[in-house]
Amino acid sequence: MTGMNFARLYELSVLLYALSVSLYFIDFLHHNRKANRIAFWLLSIVWIFQTTFFLFRMIETKRFPILTMAEGLYFYVWVLITLSLVINRLLRVDFIVFFTNVLAFFMLALHTFAPAHYQSGATAEKLISELLIIHITMAMLAYGAFSLSFVFSVLYMIQYHLLKQKKWGKRLWRMTDLTKLEEMSYVLNLIGLPMLLLGLILGVIWAYIKIEHFHWYDAKVLGSFSVLAVYSVYFYRRIVQGMHGKAMALWNIGSFLFLLVNFFLFGSLSKFHLWYS
Structure with a gap:
């Protein structure tokens, strides 16, 4: 998987996550179970993307990828998303889920658009413009x-x-x-x-x-x-x-x-x- 493919995956994750957080906000205010279900499945897709990248990075480096600041931040986001899915499915603590996802979205966006963590300089500059x-x-x-x-x-x-x-x-x-x-x-x-x-x-x-x-x-x-x-x-x-x-x-x-x-x-x-x- 090329660096630009990773860039597209990052961008898609951010957009899907933004939509998921927006739907969780609606559920947070109105206890809208339909919005909650859609947000859950969108978050699940984001989790699949993130897990795929994490596993690929593990194969690529032949180690558990948490040694650098960028890797640690990414793993932190993955943990937050995983916990959000578990809490939403098992505990139904909606306030916790909403605010956890706002934090995780911020961290995901920070990781996605931070320059020069895995991308080339040109790719990083393109991501910043986007x-x-x-x-x-x-x-x-x-x-x-x-x-x-x-x-x-x-x-x-x-x-x-x-x-x-x-x-x-x-x-x-x-x-x-x-x-x-x-x-x-x-x-x-x-x-x-x-x-x-x-x-x-x-x-x-x-x-x-x-x-x-x-x-x-x-x-x-x-x-x-x-x-x-x-x-x-x-x-x-x-x-x-x-x-x-x-x-x-x-x-x-x-x-x-x-x-x-x-x-x-x-x-x-x-x-x-x-x-x-």
Whole structure:
């Protein structure tokens, strides 16, 4: 198996793992057994990929491959994935499974895109470039989900205003009911938040690898994690505090407006997010 084949296997593992973690996030919030089952099988495929590589590396080196930092990190990820599968199948401790997989995803991405552990310099550079592409793609998908969620919240507020003033015109009947509008807004945020989290993880890894003077206090970095925090508070208010209706729609609208500030203003102030300008 060539180095480039390993690179493709790494990338596929990261993408499948990202989808698995997103589904575990949905199950974590809503006890969705269907999402849990799909996440389990995706994680199983990731485990097969990782085990295949580990065995191949063992045959190639004629030893147990844990002597270098890269090998030790890879084995650590493999152990976390294995334990996640066992816990999910036997113990059903869902909170442990979700947070373990977030940690393991971070380590897998770090190992996958770290330069020059098994690949040639050209392959490593290609992987780093592809890491940036995946980071941007996941961030844009999250922004797209948040944008649609914002639209549903705006429609909710329009519908709420019309009902409050008892304006029973055609405009009111063309929009779906308040419950459906609120639910669609929530579901889209449910998709967007884990995508943003995973995209930020990959972005931080890329920055540490590629940028000589990476700073956590960069405007874009602080802004992006602030967006993550604002949308996390949205879920806290809805799930833990049980808030619904107008208050949540307004919070969601405010969250999206903050996202726009982060995208346009903080992006222009960043020292390395030049592709946003």
